[in-house]
Amino acid sequence: MGKNHIADHETLERVAIALESMGASTVPIFNDETGRYTNASIAAWLAKMRDGKNYGVSIPKGSATACTKTGANAGIANPKPGIIGRAAIDPYVNHGAFTFFEVNGGVDADGTPYVTAIDGDGRFSRTDDTWIMTPVLYTLETETNDAVNITVSDTRQPGMKRQPAALLPNGAQRPYMLYAKYALSVDAEGKPRSVSGAQVKCFVSHDTGVSLMKTATTGDSFKTAADDWYVKVMFLLKYATKNSQSVFAGCTGYDVQISPTVAESNTTRVVVAKGKADQILIGSSMILGTHTGTSNDRGNGYNYDVFDAATVIKKVDVDASNTAIYFDVAKPFTTATTYLLSTVPWRAGACDAVEGDGSPTSCTDSKQPFVIQGIELGLGMYEVLGNVLIQYTGTGMVVYVNPDTKNEKAGSSPDSALSAGAFPGQAAEGWNYGLYCKTVNGLMIQQGTGASTSVGICDGNYKVADTTVGWREWLSLGPLGYWGFAGLWSVSGLNGSGVAWWNFGSRRSANGRSRGEAA
Template sequence: MDFTFPRNETLERIAVALEGMGASAVPKFSEETGRYDNASIAAWLARMRDGKNYGVSIPKGSSTACTKTGANAGIANPKPGVIGRAAIDPYVNQGAFFFVEVNGGVDADGMPYVTAIDGDGRFSRLDDTWVLTPVLYTLETETDDAVNLTVSDTRQPGMKRQPAALLPNGAQRPYMLYAKYALSVDSDGKPRSVSGAAVKTRSVSHDGGISLMKTSSTGDSLKVAADDWYVKTMFMLKYATKNSQSIFSGCTGYDITATPTLAESNTTRVVIAKDKADQILIGSAMMFGTHTGTNTDRGYDYNCDIFDGARVTKKFAIDSSNVAVYFDVAKPFSTATTYQLATAPWNTGSCDMVEGDGSPTSCTDGKQPFVVQGIELGLGMLEVLGNVLIQYTGTGAVVYVNPDTKNEKAGSSPDSALSAGAFPGQAAEGWNYALYCKTVNGLMIQQGTGASTSVGICDGNYKVDDTTVGWREWLSLGNLWDWGNAGLWFVGGRNGSGDPGWFIGSRRSANGRSRGEAA
């Protein structure tokens, strides 16, 4: 069966890329397997290559501005969009930047598969949803002054395959898949990447992800370094800045708690003071608890025992001082003036109505998630990497990347893990701000010290004292109150490898099983 699209926006976008191609050039779907043929997808992507080298020069100094090079020079930075105003993005359908949303997954040997493509009549964001891209080829060189990164959809002399492009058996993936959405679970506890779900937190950690994703027997894993690399690389190439929060702040300044001002029963709303309600965004998510204890921390069950991650549907003024906040919940509840309402990480799919890169209503207000290259990020929680750990040796800290998550183990990195070098920072515990970044064994990692939230990389990485001994997980992006410390290069490096939290989540990865950084 040939691949055909009904008439919709995806058709309009992909039709441009397919212009002039015959029916033999498009993916083939098998009714027998329920999957598209991987070889036909790879051939389809190959016919859309432009062969251009898109580059960016990343200065090693304090300047945040990068320089576009090669075929990237002269391409204007995109203008991110919001709901109702589409992004203006000159990179759409450009060679290395091509992507399309699909349903699918990954087999136990690490081979990705596709069951539906956006626009084919089978696709649904309520099924496991991924962003499909071509395998990219990269060249990264260093001078005294800069790291120069070049990416292409066609292998050029000196280039190597992108991180995780090779399967454990040495074969190249036919394409790359990246989870569109943060991790949630279904009623049976099965991990998924779907729209419209409360994110999975509270029990997610590096160690917990091994059993949750069944890494020893499946191709699934938590988010890995290769997933992180793709977003960072695309961002750098498109926006040419080391300061990711200058474009997308993410939900990093949305730490609001309130107590009801009115007790009600059999309701789906919570009435709170107007000054608190004015800070709450429709579409965001909150938690509500009986607050029978004295601690206000969201990690306590009594602060989320009524609902956890319910979406705000509307607000209604009761009077000049009080506002009712309504929630999308399965059943009504009661409220009391001693209960606690608090912001929570956004639900998945909150950016579904954004056309292109952007956020629901503001990209920089510090309250909202964002989407880059079709991937929704910055929901107000930290995303743990399932194949990266930091080892504190007693005299410093070293970062390790494990190429094949089938070997991942709790409490430390396996012997197969590769060193990505030192975790930057001063000897004493605290925040460090790196000057630049580079890719080491598949992980795009910060380098240097002495910057701040406004110069250099601009994102903080938290490091414990050099005299510490033990393993810590790699927590990315930032949570509800990390403010200027947060961003694409943020790392929390103090939590133990098995430490979960209400503010810690992740996402599925189809790229956990690989041979290592490709040669």
């Protein structure tokens, strides 16, 4: 068929519905010489799927958590998230602005995304870098005394702006948007990736992300405000609530540590008290350490020196009081009753068998990650934003968003960073809860004060005292012991920009290089 041929649309299983009314000319064109689909053909293909509708949501500024769907969004029922074996019921599937596809690909040094495979084309694999591809969206956000009103469309309407990070630094519009499907992991050579089945890369910080991603030269970066914005907007439009954990709790209440009850050698299991084993989920990840030190903190090497982030594959009762937890490990190990077994963040791909939005077995038990719009989140760790930092000035704080991560540096924001104001909080150090959210310079951030885990946004923001001077990193989502402090809007602003620990992760971003919030 030559070096520049059209992919067989009959193999594009996941996009069959979208192609039914289209000719072969609408199918993305694969170039054998580059090993990529042409960006122009993908953009044209996505354009054929537009519905031109304006989907809106009105977010009340008061304590009420319920939002109101507006425009074309009014009357569309909230999805019913799924679990493995019971697919989600999602009326938004294949609707204009909510369209997405799983792809393999990446980003060039100038910020231009590329696609090498599309799910269903015979080339796609979740063990290669996997992204969620969406059309570029257009948005209008207005504010009244009572509400913030957001409208999103796949077609630009009067007054609308392009979504955050839609413009490349040279002013060109991206042909499409890419969002990492999976949390960050690294291969044997330390190369960052977004793949299924891998142990997530933790012990990272804002500053280590700059060097790990080679941000200044690759176009690659840690998760950005634009990646965060997409998930939040999709959640608000689809589920119409400010309380994200009421729908997807994430792995935020799974802080379990256990001592073995039986010592064994040459084994792949750990025998523990039955009551403790009942708290452990098959498919989740754990560490086992000789626990020769005095601290139970999972960041200490002696608490994961036997195995690190092994998957629970089954549980078998040994007797009335004890249960054996079996692990997927490369080689057998020894246990002792002085050892310590602990839960840690799930491995990437935990939600692969979930069809649509949802979690493996429960969306609200606070033990499991979830997937929304194909993006897997809430694995039991923070996700560091790579282009957002918080500056404490001695009299208050300012959040900065850097449009182009090529300028990102360790220790502080570059001069090109834009102010997003401050997130809520009193002058003293502590947890705070905002009443509502709005987008400022591409970052969706909490506003107002006086809420809690049950009213307003419901997700906590932690800040240090206003008298503090220095830079702090933006830790989103929350780790596996945060419960109600965590959620889509949760932020910890406590740690310096170079602080890294066992529950600090992130994900790749193809959207770090941008001209800023598009006009």
